[in-house]
Amino acid sequence: MSREPEIMEAQVMWEPDSKRNTHMDQFRAAVAAAYGIPLANYNELYQWSVEHYADFWAEFWKFSGLTFSRLYTEVIDSSKGVADVPEWFKGSRLNYAENLLKHKENDKIALYAAQEGKEEIVKVTFGELRQQVALYAAAMRKMGVKTGDRVVGYLPNGIHAVEAMLAAASIGAIWSATSPDFGVNGVLDRFSQIQPKLIFSVEAVIYNGKTHNHLEKLQSVVKGLPDLKKVVVIPYVSSKGSIDISKISNSVFLEDFLGTGKGDQPPQLEFEQLPFSHPLFIMYSSGTTGAPKCMVHSAGVLSLSSGDGTLNPSGVRFGSSEIYNIVEAFEEVSDSLCVPQYNKDGEERVILFLKMATNHVFSLGLVQRIKEAIRRALSARHVPSLILETEGIPYTINGKKVEVAVKQIIAGKEVEQRGIFSNPETLDLYRDIPELRGY
Template structure:
């Protein structure tokens, strides 16, 4: 959107302004903008300038943020990324670099400061874990893992609540170069096996019971069935979480051991010291999974460097977070929400999919913007909520998409944003124009629509298997289970896929 078409102050005031940032506050985003300007000889006057530069010069953006974040590494990269490669080429980021995710998270030397506050249902006390204690525990876990034969690339999993144990085991696995995945104790046996059986873990950590809504829920029967379905397991570590170990029977679970006994195997005359395997930027770190609603859960691998750099960017630039801040993460360790983000903040400037390390998306290709009155039909369009956009930065403009729907006041656009159009037929409806994308050819129009439309079930889950069947020319049954079944037809007889 050009500066000439940006809305004026009066358009913003159609909505009540709830909060505005202090433009005089010296944030880490401001300091980063100043550092980029000095290093690259640029005059970046505001966030909008920084945003556009980050998109157009994404390689330079990530190189500058690498320096700004103070990332710990043992070998510097040879190249940020080959900008001549496209998304289908899967370009390698920060080629030649060597680092360790856990080393970066445990680099703080203020050992007496609190690293974790742990709250549990049914207990009023808050457990505090200092950085020194966390480092010592991670060293114990890692030494025991190495003793039992866990090596780089092995999978280690947790069937755990969101606890200090989960963090310690995850960091220990990462320090070795093992790959971590997790699921919460409320998952059933089939749900766990649908996921973990795909990745063949060598080691699993689990609790014996959990407390929910004031009631104890035993976990040992489920754990026994899960272990039976994972033949590659070498060790099962049971963590007494609710009751003492004397009251827990692990005799029916093969290769099982209590946590204290497991950690003792890695200790000698001297306490073990932390060792951090130096790994490539793209080395696998976490395995997360899709929900499994529309088919078998799919593995999603997050790289060590990509996860680290992305979270540093989000916390430092977006959250303006420092070592003195406290972040609350109120959730389970379910495989769709953890472990890749024990604290998650919305993403930053770099919006085009192939321009972010270890993140892939299908970019939207814009056509010619036109304006249409209320009631007219658009084949493929996106509406910009202009009254919400800042005239200074345009940073809050949202976009939506539709296929063949009439532009109407307060219409919901693909479940993303509501907008209104001119000539409102309903009394009391606000009026503002909607931007419409109209690609020049039917083929481009259908292609643009597919890129921006998602099919959903009636309960709001994204559809994957049905779309795959349509593309393959197979029939789709139970179309009534979809909230927008007409979108499935967008994937039928795609010209670009004919002959494959």
């Protein structure tokens, strides 16, 4: 017989030593001294930063020790609002990669990398990283990559991705990447929008103990990107000698690509000096409500927008994660999905779907216990209007639970971008559910 999960009061697990002189303490003291104001704690510094944000960022620029070739003439035009997209640190010139690679001690570890199927943790020092980035950058320049060009990776988040990204950034090229888990359509939905000149990819990956060949997908991706000048294949699982890349246009192995940048002397890193607002990365929205949208990140500005996870029944706004934290503590439940449903008047009610754990069955008794647990832990207005069983819950291929797509389906709409789901067949479980009719 299952027991209700015990809801415990939150306990502090760690707090910083107030006597320790942290970087935040040092920065707070520097600001207080520069402006002659008392800033006794973090909260007072925070409040000052909100009220005097231009001064705050000017002080942070000084405190952080950024490397730059030209100082800004203005931090920001405070007469402009967010909608006007004001320019930060106008007139400045710097390079993102230069700042990441400037560590004084060559022997300090810059990267630790783990790879499935290999027990060894690979370590890369700052000296080694700088040498590799210099090789990548020299080869990129040799093939004609210049400021503003797009360089992309279809590869895992590992050492090669970091090296290629930093090399692109050193030139002023714009980096973008997708996981090898993505299918051909998912990759082309993203990369075809930005017309890359160069792509890096692995030949295979290991997932859950099984090797997945990547070359067939890569071949199809390359065919869909007509602006590509070079395809660099990284032997990731197998040795170079056992990999056939003859069917992939303009392809070359990483070793041979890097060799084109070598001369009589090891190449030296050159850092293009760029405006603070120069594009650095291109990332993408999830693609659950249409084609993935590009999100450009500059050397210091990050713009993200949030669509999933917010519920607002009867004017009570809360996140679906609050429900998941309670529901998934029940041993009978292996997974859950919480979404809103709207009627023709725009009123909202919350629907909770439960995927049952092995050897457990959905029951009215379980529904009542879950409702009571939510009511006790949150409030009566957090309790879902309906709790229903489902056989599957949709996830994107990068492991994100998808609420927006289910919200669309129960509203009678179609989800077009099915290629971004790891289990697209589960979407059909939410069509025309009898209990949801007539709302």
